Amino acid sequence: MQLKDHRGLEVSTRNTRSLERFEKALDLTTSYFVDPLAEINAAIADDPDCAIAHCLRAGLAVMSSERGALPLIDESVAVIEAPATGANDRERRHAAAARAWAQGDFARGKQLYDAIVVDFPRDQLAVQIAHVGDFFLGQSTMLRDRMAQVLPHWDASVPGYGYLLGMQAFGLEETALYERAEDTGRRALELNPRDPWAVHAVAHVMEMQGRLRDGIDWLSSRQADWSIDNGLAYHNWWHLALHHLDLAEYDRVLELYDTRIRPVQTPVALEMLDASAMLWRLTLRGVDVGARWQPLAEAWAPIANEGFYAFNDVHATMALVGSQQWSRVEDVLSSMERAAGESGTNATMTREVGLPLARGIAAFGRGRYAEAVEHITPARAHANRFGGSHAQRDIVHLTLLESAMRAGNAPLARALASERTDVKRTSPFNWRMLGRALEMQGLAQDAAKARETADLRAAAQQPRREKVAA
Numbered sequence: 001m002q003l004k005d006h007r008g009l010e011v012s013t014r015n016t017r018s019l020e021r022f023e024k025a026l027d028l029t030t031s032y033f034v035d036p037l038a039e040i041n042a043a044i045a046d047d048p049d050c051a052i053a054h055c056l057r058a059g060l061a062v063m064s065s066e067r068g069a070l071p072l073i074d075e076s077v078a079v080i081e082a083p084a085t086g087a088n089d090r091e092r093r094h095a096a097a098a099r100a101w102a103q104g105d106f107a108r109g110k111q112l113y114d115a116i117v118v119d120f121p122r123d124q125l126a127v128q129i130a131h132v133g134d135f136f137l138g139q140s141t142m143l144r145d146r147m148a149q150v151l152p153h154w155d156a157s158v159p160g161y162g163y164l165l166g167m168q169a170f171g172l173e174e175t176a177l178y179e180r181a182e183d184t185g186r187r188a189l190e191l192n193p194r195d196p197w198a199v200h201a202v203a204h205v206m207e208m209q210g211r212l213r214d215g216i217d218w219l220s221s222r223q224a225d226w227s228i229d230n231g232l233a234y235h236n237w238w239h240l241a242l243h244h245l246d247l248a249e250y251d252r253v254l255e256l257y258d259t260r261i262r263p264v265q266t267p268v269a270l271e272m273l274d275a276s277a278m279l280w281r282l283t284l285r286g287v288d289v290g291a292r293w294q295p296l297a298e299a300w301a302p303i304a305n306e307g308f309y310a311f312n313d314v315h316a317t318m319a320l321v322g323s324q325q326w327s328r329v330e331d332v333l334s335s336m337e338r339a340a341g342e343s344g345t346n347a348t349m350t351r352e353v354g355l356p357l358a359r360g361i362a363a364f365g366r367g368r369y370a371e372a373v374e375h376i377t378p379a380r381a382h383a384n385r386f387g388g389s390h391a392q393r394d395i396v397h398l399t400l401l402e403s404a405m406r407a408g409n410a411p412l413a414r415a416l417a418s419e420r421t422d423v424k425r426t427s428p429f430n431w432r433m434l435g436r437a438l439e440m441q442g443l444a445q446d447a448a449k450a451r452e453t454a455d456l457r458a459a460a461q462q463p464r465r466e467k468v469a470a
């Protein structure tokens, strides 16, 4: 009997139990709740030839952004492509896409997932992998436009519809359509409050708009829906910490780091990324992070020289620089130089963004601030090419700004701080940076005014009175 998945797409397995496990694993994957891999392995145990389960397992490995996950892809691709499996055309196309990704051709791999989505707009797994692929490759417009492609083929009666709205919300946010993004994210959450990606999309809107108190309230009030047994929780905690960081509430940021963002020294790249990014932001602000860099650097060590994905390498570099392990820093830079000379998508990412940025971070750590400015400036304009979100890539701009300040390059520091106050006027931090730059230029009155604005902005974002009373 021909079986179909919950969205009406044909699958080759004849094992209904395995298919149901696939559906559960797919739901866990899209909602980031634990543990889709355990569920998908159970589906494969029920039916070792369940091709769609192998498509999901390969997809999970693709979405991990780690070289260590590649053997899983090879294994699942081999099963899907074995004639005895009897995989259908769509499942075989998943295999081809995952294989291209595993071979380092991320761009081609994503193109193949893109094409599956066009032909099968209800293929939720392909949509999810392509969405994450857009994110890894920094393709903001595709984060948005893919959802415009597929949503006409979905409605609220199709299982998983809310998740698509969550993805659309993120795509709209990354293309600065903030109002629509927030509306769409809230709509997704009306359908399913336990959609951490939709929560995350709205948190991004609030971050980009400098609505610090809104962001804190948003994440705090919905904490029970996104923070328990969820693989994205550390990242949503990171977003909460970003808001506190802007308000210079450093004790709270460090508490969140210790208890939520990095409570355990896991070797998971996506988790280590956020830990590095938060400690680096604190370091740029001159906050003493104590002994936190050391264990993070140790956690990064096994994959720091992989040269697999430049975005990871740059964040590993931060940890090694933060812990002042200079010979290891040189090793990472050498690995990245090698990766830059190879073929594949990561070579381009490394050449154009990753390597100059890592060199800039290393120079900053050694106190060579003018050199850091030299390295980072050319990469800044196209930093999107190495992936991540606008909020994550802000670290590029922040590092350049602090480098310009410490290098005594007052005109550049002022120019960069002015960019920030213009686009995010409610941020106390941005006004403080402008104040510092104006002070450097000897404009004491203007500097005092900027500092006063910073104080006003901070006061405006204090907890609302009725909430305090409550």
Ligand SMILES: [Fe+2]
Pocket: 200, 204, 235, 239, 389, 391
């Ligand atoms: Fe994010």
